[in-house]
Amino acid sequence: MVKEYDSSMTSSFTETVYSLTRQIPKGKVATYAQLARLAGNAKAARAVGSAMRTNPDIPKTPCHRVVASDGALTGYSAGYGVKTKREMLLAEGVSFKGTKVDLPVSGWKK
DNA sequence: ATTTTGACTTAAG
DNA sequence: GCTTAAGCCAAAA
Numbered sequence: 609m610v611k612e613y614d615s616s617m618t619s620s621f622t623e624t625v626y627s628l629t630r631q632i633p634k635g636k637v638a639t640y641a642q643l644a645r646l647a648g649n650a651k652a653a654r655a656v657g658s659a660m661r662t663n664p665d666i667p668k669t670p671c672h673r674v675v676a677s678d679g680a681l682t683g684y685s686a687g688y689g690v691k692t693k694r695e696m697l698l699a700e701g702v703s704f705k706g707t708k709v710d711l712p713v714s715g716w717k718k
Numbered sequence: 719a720t721t722t723t724g725a726c727t728t729a730a731g
Numbered sequence: 732g733c734t735t736a737a738g739c740c741a742a743a744a
Binding site: 620621622644649651652653654655656658659661662 | 740742
Binding site: 639640641644651652653654655656657658659660661663671674675676677678681682683684685690693 | 723724725726727728
C-alpha cells in the first residue's frame with residue numbers, strides 16, 4: 609500500500625494558517641496579522657496571503673473572511689475579486705464601514 | 719541554493 | 732485621506 613501523506617498532518621506555516629481560517633466563525637472576519645500571530649509568526653502576514661493565494665479549497669478555507677489589518681478587503685482569487693468578497697461577507701452578516709469591514713463589530717474574537 | 723514575487727503592515731509626506 | 736517607501740516572511744521558479 610502506497611504511503612499517502614495525510615493532508616491534515618502536513619507541518620507547515622501555511623497549513624496552520626488554513627486551520628485557523630477554518631476556525632473563523634460565520635459573520636466574523638480575521639486579519640492577516642491576526643492569523644500570522646496565531647500561526648506563530650506575527651510578522652508573516654505576507655506569507656499568510658501567499659498561503660491563501662495557493663487557496664486549496666474555497667468551501668474548506670473561508671479565505672473571504674480574512675481581511676487586511678485595517679478591515680479593508682484585499683485581493684481575492686475567486687469571483688469578481690474583492691467585489692465578490694465584499695458580497696459574501698455582507699451576506700454572512702458582517703458589518704461594513706464604507707469600503708472596509710467594521711472590525712470592532714465583526715472582527716474575529718476581540 | 720539564490721532570486722523573485724506576493725491576497726501584508728507600518729511609517730512618513 | 733491617499734500615495735510612496737521600506738521591512739517582513741514564506742512559497743515557488
